Amino acid sequence: MRTRERFWSWLAPLALSLTLAACQQQTAADTQVAAAPPTPQPCKLRVGWDPWEPYQYQDADGSMRGLDVEIIRRIADDAGCEVEFVRGNWGELLGQLRGGEVHVLMAATPTEERRAFAHFSPPYRSESFALYTRAGDAEDFAGAGLAELVAQDKRIAVTDGYYYGDAATQLILGDETRKAFVSAPVVELNYTRLVDGEVDALLDDPFVAAAVLRRKGLDEQIAQHPLQIHSGEVSLMYSQAGVDEAVLKRLDRALMQLRTDGTLEQMTARYRG
DSSP states (O other), rough: OOHHHHHHHHHHHHHHHHHHHHHHHHHHHHHHHHSSSOOOOOOEEEEEEBBBBTTTTTTTTTTTESSHOOOHHHHHHHHEEEEEEOOOOOHHHHHHHHHHHHHHEEOOOHHHHHTTTTEOOOOOOEEEEEEEEEEEGGHTTTTOHHHHHHHHTOEEEEEEOOOOOOHHHHHOOOOOTGGGGGEEEHHHHHHHHHHHTTTTTTEEEEHHHHHHHHHHHOOTTTEEEEEEEEEEEEEEEEEESSSSSOOOOOOOHHHHHHTTTHHHHHHHHHHHH
């Protein structure tokens, strides 16, 4: 009897110790599971683009190239999203973004009108617009601002849906001044119209203009006017109808990380250098 008591007196503490250890291990495992961040849901983004070298364009082999293309690919990859590029002119793409068929547009300027159907990322690069004329007419345009050119009945080419800044927009949409502006669905049509004499000037981004003039061999036929029409920052524009809020936050976090660690500046400098 005393032998059995000694056996139980030794076994009971051991059993209790093993039970406590098992409970502690299970508790630790449960804590690790609870602390683990949820796995992000996969997403596929339809990104609209229109030819706008060097920011977004298609190479001869069909590959998508350009600064904006590199940036959205990097952001989407860091956010766990796949990208599908959808081509169209800017006006069409704005309509598709409103309806949710396109999820993201690049190089967009936030405006109150667009905020009705879109969210905007933090700015990711700067953008400007300048005036271009035929080289032989450059002296006739010297010293004149956009309003003066409109008052002189000059015809100025612009692109559908583009935002050229508040001052230019007031002229483009004004009841008395809108007749001075000739709109085209794609940027390159404006250069053809300028060379053919259908318009007297056009508005475009200087980096885009340099690429178009080089590619079309128009460097000696078209000249940049010293007037800078607009300068500001652009963002990614997300469809309210097509992009989930959780995905939007992941994309913005990825963008901010690129800004913080200097990667975004390095990418931009490579194209503008």
